[in-house]
Amino acid sequence: MSEVKTESSGGRLTAVQGTAMYVGAVLGTGVIALPALAAEAAGPASLLAWLALVLLSAPLAFTFAALGARYPDAGGVATYAMKAFGERASAVVGWCFYLAVPPGAAAAALFGGAYVSAALGGGTTTTTVTAIGLMVVVTAANALGLRVTGKLQFMLAGLLVTLLLVAVALSLPKADTANLEPFAPHGWMAIGPAAALLVWSFAGWEAITHLAGEFRHPARDLPRAAAAAVVIVGGLYLLVAFAVVTVLGDDAAASSAPLGELMARGLGGDARFLAAGAALLLTMGAMNAYYAGAANLGAALGRDGALPGWFARGSVAGEVPRRSLALVSTLSFLALFVVVSTGLGIESLVLLTTGSFVAVYAIGVAAAVRLLPKGTKGRVSALLALVAVVALLIMAGFYLLWPLAVAGAALLYLRLNRRRHPRDEQPEAAPEPSLETAGDGPGAS
Numbered sequence: 001m002s003e004v005k006t007e008s009s010g011g012r013l014t015a016v017q018g019t020a021m022y023v024g025a026v027l028g029t030g031v032i033a034l035p036a037l038a039a040e041a042a043g044p045a046s047l048l049a050w051l052a053l054v055l056l057s058a059p060l061a062f063t064f065a066a067l068g069a070r071y072p073d074a075g076g077v078a079t080y081a082m083k084a085f086g087e088r089a090s091a092v093v094g095w096c097f098y099l100a101v102p103p104g105a106a107a108a109a110l111f112g113g114a115y116v117s118a119a120l121g122g123g124t125t126t127t128t129v130t131a132i133g134l135m136v137v138v139t140a141a142n143a144l145g146l147r148v149t150g151k152l153q154f155m156l157a158g159l160l161v162t163l164l165l166v167a168v169a170l171s172l173p174k175a176d177t178a179n180l181e182p183f184a185p186h187g188w189m190a191i192g193p194a195a196a197l198l199v200w201s202f203a204g205w206e207a208i209t210h211l212a213g214e215f216r217h218p219a220r221d222l223p224r225a226a227a228a229a230v231v232i233v234g235g236l237y238l239l240v241a242f243a244v245v246t247v248l249g250d251d252a253a254a255s256s257a258p259l260g261e262l263m264a265r266g267l268g269g270d271a272r273f274l275a276a277g278a279a280l281l282l283t284m285g286a287m288n289a290y291y292a293g294a295a296n297l298g299a300a301l302g303r304d305g306a307l308p309g310w311f312a313r314g315s316v317a318g319e320v321p322r323r324s325l326a327l328v329s330t331l332s333f334l335a336l337f338v339v340v341s342t343g344l345g346i347e348s349l350v351l352l353t354t355g356s357f358v359a360v361y362a363i364g365v366a367a368a369v370r371l372l373p374k375g376t377k378g379r380v381s382a383l384l385a386l387v388a389v390v391a392l393l394i395m396a397g398f399y400l401l402w403p404l405a406v407a408g409a410a411l412l413y414l415r416l417n418r419r420r421h422p423r424d425e426q427p428e429a430a431p432e433p434s435l436e437t438a439g440d441g442p443g444a445s
Contacts, residue, residue, distance in 0.1 A: 013215045018225030019232070022061075024157035026204035026233050029286045030350075031164065032259050032279050033111040034201050035244040037347060040253035042194035043245075045184040049195040050241045053202050054234035056391060059384035060361065061205040063368045065226040066378025069218040071371070077206050077364040084367035088411055091306040093360055094297060095410040096403050098307075100356035101294040102331035104200075105287050106339065107349035109134045109332075112283030114256035119276040127256070128340050134280075135336065138287045139329040142295060145320045156285040161236065163278050167259045168239050170266025171247045179249035196395040197347060199354035201237060206364060223377075291328055298324030305417060306410065351399040358392045359403035365389050 013021075038046035067080055081089040113130035120126055184190065205226075215221045244258045247265055255261050260275035295314070299321035302311030314321025339349055368382035393400065 013221070015221040015224040015228070018215060018221055019228040020157075022205075022225055022229030023161070023232055026202060026229065027157055027160050027236070028201070028204070029108045029111050029279075029283050030198075030201035031160070031237065031240060032282065033114060033256065033346075034198055034350070035241045036248075036252050036255045036258040037197050037350070038194040038241070039245055039248075041186070041197060042190040043183065043185040043253075044180045045186075045188065045191050046194045047238075047241055047245060049191045049198055050238055052191070052195055052391075053198050054230070054238065056388040057202050057205060057234065058230050059381045059388055060365070061226040061230050062223060062381035063365060063378065063385040064206045065222040066372055066376070066381060067364070067368050069222045070378065072215075072218055077360055077367070080367040080371060081363050084370040085363075088414060089363055089367075091301075091410045091414055092407045093363055094301050094306055095406050096356045096360050098294055098297050098301065098328075099331070099406050100353050101290050101328055103335045103349040104353040105135065105138075105290050105328075105332040106131070106335040107200075107346055107353065108283050108287050108290070109336065110339075110346050110349070112279050115260055115272075115276040115279035118255075118257035118260050119272040124340070128336075130280075131336060132333075134284060134287060135329065135332055138284060138291050139325065141288060142291045142325050143320065143322055156282055159278060160282055163259060163275070163282075164236050164240050167262040167266075167275075168243045170271075171243050171262035174265050175243065175246035176249065177246060179246050192395050192397075196354060196392075196397065196399070197350055199358060199392060199395070200350050202233075203354065203357045206360070291325060294328045295321040295325035298327060306414065351396070352402050355396045355399035355401075356403045356406065358389070358396045359400065359407070361385075362389045362393060 035046075038049055042049060064077075068076075071079060071083065078090045078093045081093045109131035110127060112134055113127035116130045117123060117126040240259070243262055244252045244255075248255060248258065248261055251261065252258060257272070257275065257279070260272040260279075263271035263275050298307060298311050299314040301307040302309055302313075302324065311321075311324045311327070313319070313323050314325075335349060338344070339346065365382055365385045365388075368378070369386060372379040372382055
């Protein structure tokens, strides 16, 4: 049995364009801060965590490419969950994506604020005020119906790639391999927690599935785009992580703006202002995509019965889903307030978000094992991805309680809603966020 049709689908996207979309979806705000957080957790051994995530990403990317090629539907993972396991699994996927955005958006805002603080001073106060400002601006822009266009999103992704390459190129001449010793100052077991943080930076491999039907030849071009993106994204992340560890040394763990520090080592202190400006643009673009996608997703969930019908307003094309947006924004501010007021640290926000993405990946990969025909490359990738997901589940540890609670709430809501409003027909699967919401982080990272 052939895995997918090989003829043209009538779409316009090529493998090269698909690669650009993959890179734009996976690269995100996480890379401007997570190399330092990972170094703090595991020291130079965090490089092994980066390498492990690159290797784990390959089967995940190929699995979702195979699903997208075989089932080109805009619903993405929610559609696969519906086909494989039914309405409940699809609703869980929708809720996990929807409620991953508030902690993810708060973390992204703090990442951007840290670069402003590194340039202007002011410490936690500057970081927090900047984060609040970013969240207010993005909420207002979405409430007014403004959107960051796809072209601008790709320009921002190109800016991020340029920033990464410039930071590495300027700083590597000052690298010192002595900074690799001791290699595992916190023990080898610290690599797991570091990897759990880094899942943020690799979230987004499922995003391209929403656009599978837009490729000229999905069966041929999706796998090619996935393979090229794994190499590009993996290479960039490993380069940045190596530069952070070998150039900054012990200072890496204490830095909240590692790319700014790298550029400052190469160009001088004024480079921190350039890094801060770039970080703000990247953060605003990513957060706008998070909010827009989550708001639309919430409205769709309300329309399809997976959330209260009150949220359905704005689910029609052309309308602004302000009610869903209000909930996303409120929860984002709440997440920011809790972290800042309690001193829990940004790591908690990152791990809550990545826990949700790992849960979604687990459902998506399980669906792939069930849906993809035996003996195909996609099925082999799915089995390998299953091993990768098990490893990610172990790394997520305690933070899996969040998606488990979300899943329980989704299932309970469906049950209660069905009792109140019995229907002869079940709703279709709630669509996932668009490609632009997955860029890192929720994200998205």
